[in-house]
Amino acid sequence: MKPHLLLIDALNLIRRIYAVDVNQKHHSDDQMIEACCARVAHACKKLLNTTNATHAIAVFDGDRSWRYHFYKNYKHSRSPMPQILKDALIHFKTAIEETGIVVFEPINDEADDIITTLSCKAATNNVSNTIVSTDKGFLPHLGQYITIYDYFKKQYLDEHSIKERFGVQQSRLVDFWALAGDKTNDIPGVKGIGIKSAQQLINNYNTVEQALEDKLLSPSIHKKLEANMEMYVISKQLVSLRTDINLGFSLKQLRLS
Structure with a gap:
């Protein structure tokens, strides 16, 4: 057995x-x-x-x-x-x-x-x-x-x-939660980035860095990411088991x- x-x-x-x-x-x-x-x-x-x-x-x-x-x-x-x-x-x-x-x-x-x-x-x-x-x-x-x-x-x-529940591939869940945050555990994520914006970023780019390099990225999203990269990194560590x-x-x- x-x-x-x-x-x-x-x-x-x-x-x-x-x-x-x-x-x-x-x-x-x-x-x-x-x-x-x-x-x-x-x-x-x-x-x-x-x-x-x-x-x-x-x-x-x-x-x-x-x-x-x-x-x-x-x-x-x-x-x-x-x-x-x-x-x-x-x-x-x-x-x-x-x-x-x-x-x-x-x-x-x-x-x-x-x-x-x-x-x-x-x-x-x-x-x-x-x-x-x-x-x-x-x-x-x-x-x-x-x-x-x-x-x-x-x-x-x-x-x-998982895809039905979160709107992203299983392999990208950690990045998704690091962006959108996790209210149940008081993990902040990136200020101003909600679930829908996080889903779009995850589904359109392989990394947050890649999104920041895209000149077609919404200026508002770009500004939020650039200003809150430290909190993104902190949140990613918190949600990673x-x-x-x-x-x-x-x-x-x-x-x-």
Whole structure:
């Protein structure tokens, strides 16, 4: 049996399930958390079966990643995690571990960077893997050995769905977000460049530098790009997931028993 690595964006899965369960009728908060933990464990078991995984890991976020130090406004407008959920994370970790999946919580790194590093290292060694998340940041890495699965829509994402959603090719997503910004993570992009302008630039030019060299480029767009190249570069770094984190463990340690 060929190895297949399952990579679960743990908080992405938990928070989506919690958002539904918190609105259900329960006798107490403890019962609500217990039911939510059971649903997360059930989801993990289904994912193991759906992907035919031989290896699996669920990754949580560390406290504060390099992005918070690199750009002070990173995720600054995001609502904090509900305290009841924060206090219950230990129970969710236990519920996931009981399914046989390894749980990993880095000290500082974001789950996205850890998962992408693992995924790309596996792909480099011709090991197929599935990332389970609704986070769009993983989409640039979709490829021959890397699949991305939306558990809540029960569908694998592909290049066609990406083009339909963002209006640009998958290979240009990072440049697109660096231009248009990403409001969900408070990444600014280029001031004055909206989604439509970013799509036109991405679809008409191979690079931003090429656009700046085009004498037919709108003077208004040219001025905005030229004045905000520094923020474009910063935004591009922020939206790019790392693939080079030193993990301290190997694929063998993620094998399912």
